[in-house]
Amino acid sequence: MDCSKIGRLIYDLRKEKGMTQKNLAKLLNLSDRTISKWERGNGCPDVSLLGELSAILGVHIDKLLSGSLEANMADGGNMKRTKFYVCPNCGNVLCATGAAEISCCGRKLKALTAAPIDQEGAHGPTDVPGGEKDVRHVLLIEAMDDELYLTMNHEMTKQHYISFVAYVSYDRMYL
Numbered sequence: 001m002d003c004s005k006i007g008r009l010i011y012d013l014r015k016e017k018g019m020t021q022k023n024l025a026k027l028l029n030l031s032d033r034t035i036s037k038w039e040r041g042n043g044c045p046d047v048s049l050l051g052e053l054s055a056i057l058g059v060h061i062d063k064l065l066s067g068s069l070e071a072n073m074a075d076g077g078n079m080k081r082t083k084f085y086v087c088p089n090c091g092n093v094l095c096a097t098g099a100a101e102i103s104c105c106g107r108k109l110k111a112l113t114a115a116p117i118d119q120e121g122a123h124g125p126t127d128v129p130g131g132e133k134d135v136r137h138v139l140l141i142e143a144m145d146d147e148l149y150l151t152m153n154h155e156m157t158k159q160h161y162i163s164f165v166a167y168v169s170y171d172r173m174y175l
Contacts, residue, residue, distance in 0.1 A: 004041030005067025011039040013057040027056050083111035 014024050014035075021035040028035075028049060037043045045053055045064075054061045063069055085094040087104035094102050094109070102109045142149045154160070 001044055001065060002067050003038070003044045006044055006064060007039045007041040009059075009064065009067050009069065010035075010045075010053075010057070013059060014039075017057065024056065028052060085109040085111055 014021070021032040021039070025032040025035045030049075034043075038045055050061045050064060054064055057064070059069065082095055082097050083100075085096070085102045085104070086092070087094070087107065087109060089105040089107065092104050094104060096102055096111075102111075138152065140151045142151070
């Protein structure tokens with residue numbers, strides 16, 4: 001345990017809460033000199049005080065003992081596994097972030113699959129049997145003013161339409 005680091009963290013958290021050493025000492029039934037001693041790194045809080053101190057300062061005990069509040073790495077693990085389901089009967093859209101058996105209206109649903117992306121940023125089934133691109137089915141995604149605009153050069157009819165589009169932002173996965 002590094003008492004200097006712990007003391008600095010206690011000082012920062014106390015200031016963040018807008019508390020004086022006297023305020024914190026009163027809540028812990030201690031003297032303000034004890035708080036000052038901790039904050040200067042000349043001693044550490046007694047183990048019996050850690051639970052109450054962590055509750056007052058709003059941090060976990062392990063963070064107090066480590067003397068730092070390092071930011072967590074961004075973790076999109078669950079988002080990477082997000083699967084979307086659409087009920088063919090009622091049209092409900094459901095999602096799951098792990099392995100699951102999803103059902104709606106008494107039917108087991110299969111997860112939707114992401115459309116492939118090409119180098120130009122177009123999404124959708126763009127290849128046709130002859131090896132050419134079918135430009136009628138290219139879904140173009142354009143970012144403007146923090147919004148996404150989807151366009152498709154194709155007539156939308158009752159028989160041929162886009163039924164579902166999802167945008168998951170962590171790792172820019174498009175469905």
